[in-house]
Amino acid sequence: MNVLYGGIRGSFPVCDERYRVFGGETTAVLLTAVSGEMLLLDAGSGVRVLQPRLSQAKGPLPVLFTHYHLDHLLGLPNLGPLWQPDRKVIFAAPLLDGRSVATVLPQLVSPPFWPLSLRDARAGMEFQTLPADVEWCMGPFRVRWIRVGHVGECVAYRIEDTGDGTSMVLATDIEWASMGEDARREFVRFLRQGGVPDLLCMDGAYTSAEYPSRRGWGHSTWEDVVAVGQFIGSARVHVIHHSPDHDDEFLEVLERKAQSYLSTVHFARQGEEVQLERG
Numbered sequence: 001m002n003v004l005y006g007g008i009r010g011s012f013p014v015c016d017e018r019y020r021v022f023g024g025e026t027t028a029v030l031l032t033a034v035s036g037e038m039l040l041l042d043a044g045s046g047v048r049v050l051q052p053r054l055s056q057a058k059g060p061l062p063v064l065f066t067h068y069h070l071d072h073l074l075g076l077p078n079l080g081p082l083w084q085p086d087r088k089v090i091f092a093a094p095l096l097d098g099r100s101v102a103t104v105l106p107q108l109v110s111p112p113f114w115p116l117s118l119r120d121a122r123a124g125m126e127f128q129t130l131p132a133d134v135e136w137c138m139g140p141f142r143v144r145w146i147r148v149g150h151v152g153e154c155v156a157y158r159i160e161d162t163g164d165g166t167s168m169v170l171a172t173d174i175e176w177a178s179m180g181e182d183a184r185r186e187f188v189r190f191l192r193q194g195g196v197p198d199l200l201c202m203d204g205a206y207t208s209a210e211y212p213s214r215r216g217w218g219h220s221t222w223e224d225v226v227a228v229g230q231f232i233g234s235a236r237v238h239v240i241h242h243s244p245d246h247d248d249e250f251l252e253v254l255e256r257k258a259q260s261y262l263s264t265v266h267f268a269r270q271g272e273e274v275q276l277e278r279g
């Protein structure tokens with residue numbers, strides 16, 4: 001499976017010369033199975049970066065949402081395949097605070113927030129509510145999910161490409177420190193079920209020095225990511241959801257520091273592509 005980061009910035013997009021290395025677009029991660037089929041995780045402003053690849057997608061495009069905070073939805077109105085008559089887009093998420101993709105997405109893509117309505121899209125569309133405790137299979141992708149600690153309900157996804165057996169976890173927007181012992185144990189069990197994921201992407205927006213003044217904002221620290229990564233033993237551990245306050249220089253220093261604790265840790269960069277192999 002191939003993983004392409006369209007955007008991994010947290011909270012809101014940033015754009016100037018201080019953000020060239022890690023990028024400023026918000027969460028949008030595109031997975032491509034060995035069969036060539038694609039799956040999009042969240043539709044932040046990083047969708048813009050993914051457009052050339054999305055235009056080559058084969059078959060229907062599933063789009064999974066971790067939750068509905070704007071930084072994970074900003075790119076939705078500009079999702080290229082939505083406006084192509086020969087395409088099909090399948091929106092999916094579990095119920096989040098009682099809301100389904102079918103109720104939330106049309107509200108966002110409609111006047112007065114956007115000039116067009118979602119019902120004007122030229123692609124065929126489907127809205128699916130993911131069932132609890134059951135795997136969801138879409139083409140070559142096998143999907144499981146778990147609720148994580150955030151502000152409002154949010155889920156982490158574990159996606160496996162059944163074509164080559166590789167797997168990744170996207171745990172964006174998770175506040176590790178807010179999760180009790182039981183929730184942490186359950187999360188670790190989720191990570192390990194079906195084998196250790198080849199790639200763990202986890203929210204490490206803050207530093208432990210910043211965290212006390214940001215407690216309850218819904219995010220973890222890079223130190224939390226290192227601790228979970230060490231515990232799980234994934235071949236690749238990527239820190240994502242970089243704070244808009246952290247420029248390239250600052251993130252590079254943090255990355256070096258993190259690697260002194262865990263050699264497999266890496267701070268994800270916009271436009272970066274990762275080819276997963278079975279560990």
Ligand SMILES: [Zn+2]
Pocket residue numbers: 010011069071072173241
């Ligand atoms: Zn976010």
Ligand SMILES: [Zn+2]
Pocket residue numbers: 067069150173218
């Ligand atoms: Zn959020």
